Structures are given as structure tokens and as C-alpha cells.
Amino acid sequence: MQRLAAVCVQAPARTLETVRNGNQQVALDRPELISRETVQALEAELDHGASIAALRRFNDNLANLTAENWESKLRPVMHELAFNLESFNPAFTAVLLKVQMTIGMTDYVRRDIALKNLIQPLAGEYGMHNNEPQACTHRELFSAWYQDLMREPLESLLEANPRPANAVLLFEQMMRDIMQGCSSDRVEQATYAMGYNLAIEYMADYEKTWMLDAFRTLNEQVLAPQGRPLKEWVFLEVHAEGEAEHAAIGHDAVVTYVPAAHEPILRRAMLDHDRDFAAFYNTLADMLE
Secondary structure (H helix, E strand, C coil), X not given: CCCCCCCCCCCCCEEEEEEEECCEEEEEEEECECCHHHHHHHHHHHCCCHHHHHHHXXXXXXXXXXXXXXXXXXXXXXXXXXXXXXXXXXXXXXXXXXXXXXXXCCCHHHHHHHHHHHHHHHHHHCCCCCCCCCCCCHHHHHHHHHHHHHCCCHHHHHHHCCCCHHHHXXXXXXXXXXXXXXXXXXXXXXXXXXXXXXXXXXXXXXXXXXHHHHHHHHHHHHHCCCCCCCCCCHHHHHHHHHHHHHHHHHHHHHHCCCEHHHHHHHHHHHHHHHHHHHHHHHHHHHHHC
């Protein structure tokens, strides 16, 4: 799929809100925000996108690995997934930066609410949750899962090749898109970044839920009969349970910040990620065939 053509954005509709400043009333000029219904429609478009088909194909192949081939086929895929997991953290950080860079250009309260939402999934990657002691990072959970599954330390795999080609390509595509956006306008760049983030989190719900189901099938049909039942399920379960919440947080960030007139930018960003994420998972599916 080729990159969508440049999007021309009309001047945003604006609303006036009145606040009291001492004994005076001051009118604040703020753009009309995108509606929750519009964002839901954009998310629904992803339900029929390329990534959904790629994820289905990948997890079908994963669930159908055999006793003879599962280990040799899965090891290089796990290598790609280990890098891919960590690569989302700089992407999330870049999204935060793009929104923060609109200081003085967007409404203070709206920007603050958006950032408060956006930082939660990133903090969660490092085991940080509101009103709870810091838990294991997601990389620690992945490492424990990998060692239980493959009976070898993840560090050995990563030291042999710290930059698996397919995950590196997706990482470079994500960072290029988020950092460059679709224009030189900082507010439009922030909208693009938030749309990209929205697609990441929305797809992750499908990704991790289906992966958990596929590994349950593989465990029942192959691993357990071989006397190697999977014992470390925390990484898969945490993500399968938590990604829907992260998607909802990303959704809330968008509807509290993005101007209604930026819908085309939001859509473009979501489809850009859909394209690149689908290519990554189709390649992983090929590796499992």
C-alpha cells in the first residue's frame, strides 16, 4: 500500500467558552473537538484493515505449529517480538513529546488532560500503576516467558543479534512517521502522533488477546504432551487484559485534545500504522509457515 497523499486541513471550527478572571469574564477561543463517535468510526475502520488479516494469519500459523517444528520456527519470531516490544516505548515517548511541543499553541487544560492519559500506558510498561507498588517491567515479564518457553535466557538470543531486521524496520517506520508527522505545523504533528498512538493501542488489544489464545492452543496440543507445559503466562495475560484499557485511554486522550477539523490527519496516521504493522506481522506469519 502506498502512503496516502498529503492531507489538506480546513481551518478548525471554534467555540467560545467564558471563564471568570477576578471580577472580569474572559472569552477563551478553543477549536471544536473531535467527537467520540467519529473516533469510534475511525477505529472501526481498522477492524477491516490489513493488520487484522495479518494478525489472524500469524496466530493461525502459531496455533498450528507441530511437535517437530515449533521450536526452530518460533525462536526467530520470538527474537523479533522481543525487540518489537521495547521499540514501542520510544514511540510512546515521541507521542508525548509531540503533544508537549504544542505548549502555547493549544489549550493548557486540554493538553494537560491528554498528556495525563498518554503517559499511563508508557508508565505501565515499566510496572508503574497508580496507587500500587512498582511491579515487574514488561521486558522482565517477556524475559521470564521466553526462558520458560525456549529453555534458554533471552539475553543470549539478543546478544547474538541485537537488531532483528523486521522489528528494526517497523521501529524505524514508526519513529519516522511520528517524528515527521504530516506537516510542519506542531498542532497537526501532535494530532498525527495521537492518531498513530491510537492505532498502536487499538491493534495491540487484538494482537495480545489472539496471541494468548494461540499459545494456549500450542501449549495444549504440543508443549504439554512433550512434557514442557508453559508455566509463565503473566506476560501474555497482563497484555491480553490490559490492552483494551490502554486503547480506551488513547481514545480519551484524542477526544479531549484533537480538533474536529483534524479528522483527516487522524485517519491518515491510523492507516499509516495499519500498513506497517500488517507488513511486520505478515512477515512473522511467513516465518511460521
